Amino acid sequence: MRRRPRSQVRGILRLPLLLLIWGVFALAMWIPAVHALAVDDHKTSQSxxxxxxxxxxxxxxxxxxxANRVPRYGMPGQxxxxxATFVFLPLYLAVPLQDALRNTSYLNAYFDMVSALTTTGADIFDGPGRLPQSVHLWRALVAWLGGLFMWIAASAVLAPLSLGGFEVTARAEPGRSDSSLRDSHRPDPRRKLILVTRALAPVYLGLTLALALLLVLCGDSGLVAICHAMSIMATSGISPIGGIxxxxxxxxxxxxMFLFLLFALSRLTFSSDTVAVGYSRLDKDPEFRTGLLIIIGVPVLLFLRHWIAALEVNASDDLAMxxxxxxxxxFTITSxxxxxxxxxxxxxxxxxxxxxxxxxxxLLGLAVMGGGVATTAGGVKLLRVYAxxxxxxxxxxxxxxxxSVSGEGRGNRRLQSNGAFVAWIFFMLFALSLTLICVALSAFGIPFEQAMILAVAGLSTTGPLIEAxxxxxxxxxxxxxxxxxILCFAMVLGRLETLAIIALLSPNLWRS
Structure with a gap:
């Protein structure tokens, strides 16, 4: 009798991964349902x-x-x-959203769910006052789960395939020296996925709850605090009040919030599961140091421009200003x-x-550079910029x-010898994708400047760029x-990155 619950759990975990993800989001729908019931919004709760x-x-x-099938799990399938999660799951997530609003099209609801799931946070609705409080909670929750999904997928799926930024590292697959992440005969992708989820999910949840509690102590209401906490951890920029x-x-x-944004600069800020070669210390991490250099350097230049620029400014020279x-x-540069x-x-x-x-x-340039590899941040990634x-x-x-003979490799063991070449290839693919999306948007009457902003916002998963x-x-x-x-396609492409899409089209990956 004691072994029965374990066998049931194992049976559930043997189900297709997409089905398990679908189940998690189906259960998550009851969270805004309970919240809507608590605030006497029965129509939203029913939806x-x-x-x-x-x-x-x-x-x-x-x-x-x-249930009786024996599934075959492999990295290409994952x-x-x-x-499939980013493309087809929003079709289901948009159903309660459209039913709760009743004054929007299904396409708008689908767009909003793609934006939330990819942690883009592009707001298609006119202001926060149009949406009920429970819908704001749902949008932030979907983005938060999407961020957790990428935390897990980066270590369990993208790293072993040398994708998502790991193609420039010296040895992409994490945990080769850790017997807990590999089988004695051959790697088991499903087992690795389960172990990574158990290790990272409590950390992600704990950091979110800690941030929400601190924001409540600073004076925010419960809904605003939890939505902003989830948005910071997922880097989605979704807010129930239109911003901070x-x-x-x-x-x-x-x-x-500034301190918690630093978790998106490097994965070493919360986990060392993807460190196979190189430094595991945060102060030696090239991504974190590059991010800090940009965070400090750009505001200092803007600050000094007050005295060195020839433009006239309408600001007093007092210390408080x-x-x-x-x-x-x-803060804005970091964000x-x-x-x-x-x-x-x-x-x-x-x-x-x-x-x-x-x-x-x-802001466009900062979003294109992006945050750290294997974090919830988008963009080109700091490790590629450093390479x-x-x-x-x-x-x-x-x-x-x-x-001359270069001696840089001795101090940068995390990068492989041709890391810069691979990073340059990705940058060219990113630029090509940006160009094609801009042309496609312009074909439907969108001006060039707006098309450029929309393309960068989608590919870098930075939705607030559209307004800022x-x-x-x-x-x-x-x-x-x-x-x-087209913008939905850009957001999915920016979340998974072009190299992952190309890898899916490679016959060698499926044969292996």
Whole structure:
């Protein structure tokens, strides 16, 4: 009798991975259902409750039909599951959202769920006041689960396949020296996935709850605190009040969120499961050090521009204004570098102090660079940027001393010998994808500047760029249906990255 629950759990874990993910999100629908019931929003509660119940019913029938099959699990199949999750799961997630709102199209609901699941956070609805509180909770929860999904997939799926940024590392597959992550005869992808989930899920949940509690202590309401905490950890930028400018937590809340944003700079801030070669110390990690250099360097340049620029600025030279502008730049730069997209309440002061009329270009550049490999951040990733930086230094050295031998490898054992070449290939693929998406959006009547912002926001999974980067915020709800689908494709491509899509088309991967 004691072994029966374990056998049932093992039977559930043998089900197809996509079915298990579907079940997790079906159960998650009851969280906004309970919240809506608590705030006397019975229509919204019914929408999420019955959608979750129907989903679990379908999952049960499918599970019974495949219960006697012995599944074959492999890395290509799990990579295909990642793609199917981001493309097809939002079809189900959009059902309760559309039913709860009753005044939006199914395509808009699907777009919003793709945006949330990929942690992009692009807001297609007109302002936060249009959505019920429970819907705000649902959007933040979907993004939070999407962030957890990428935390787990990075170590269990992308790293063994040398994808997602691991293609530039010296040895991509993690845990080869750890017997707990491999079988004695051959690797078991499903076992590795389970072990990684058990190790990372409590950390992800604990950090989120700790941040939410700190925000509540700073003065935020429970809903705002938990939504902002989930958005920070998932780097989705989803807010029930339209951003952190109107939050009650104030400066103290921004400082706390700033500290938790640092988790998106490097995976070493919360786990060392993907470290196979090189340093496992955070102070020696090239990603974290590169991120800190950008976070400190860009605000300092904006701060000094107050005195060195020829433009006239409308700001006083008092100390309080100077500190407020510096903090506004520091937080906002960090937020967009990690592809979160929250703007500090003092960001406007930073713009006035520096006299910068086009801050959108800086934000676009930061989002393209992105955060750390195997985190919830999007973009090109800091490790690839660092590899290209080292290659640039080496090429300049060879211009002066053509016969010199590089000694950079001794201090950068985390990068493989051709890491810069692979990083350059990815950067070219990213630029090509950006160009094609811009052309496709322009074909449906979107101006070039807006098409560029939309393409960067989708590929870097930084939805708040749509409102922050341009002179005039882009209204997503007014776009044509094909343009919305193109942007959905861009968000999925930005989340999985181009190399993963190309890998799925490779016959060698499936033969192996």
């Amino acid at each position: 999420f409750f019955y959608a979750g119940l129907c989903g679990l019913t379908v999952i049960t029938f499918v599970a019974l039909s495949v 990579l295909m599951t990642l793609l 400018g109107a939050t009650q937590a104030g400066l103290a809340g921004e400082m706390i 100077a500190l407020a502008s510096f903090w506004g730049a520091l 967009f570098l990690t592809t979160n997209g929250f703007e500090s309440a003092y960001w406007l002061s930073a713009q006035e102090w520096s006299g910068l009329e086009t801050p959108g270009m800086i 290209l930086y080292l290659n640039g230094l080496r090429e300049m050295e060879r211009l002066v001393l053509p016969s 980067a341009g002179q005039v915020p882009i209204e997503l709800g007014l776009m044509a249906a094909p343009a919305k689908l």
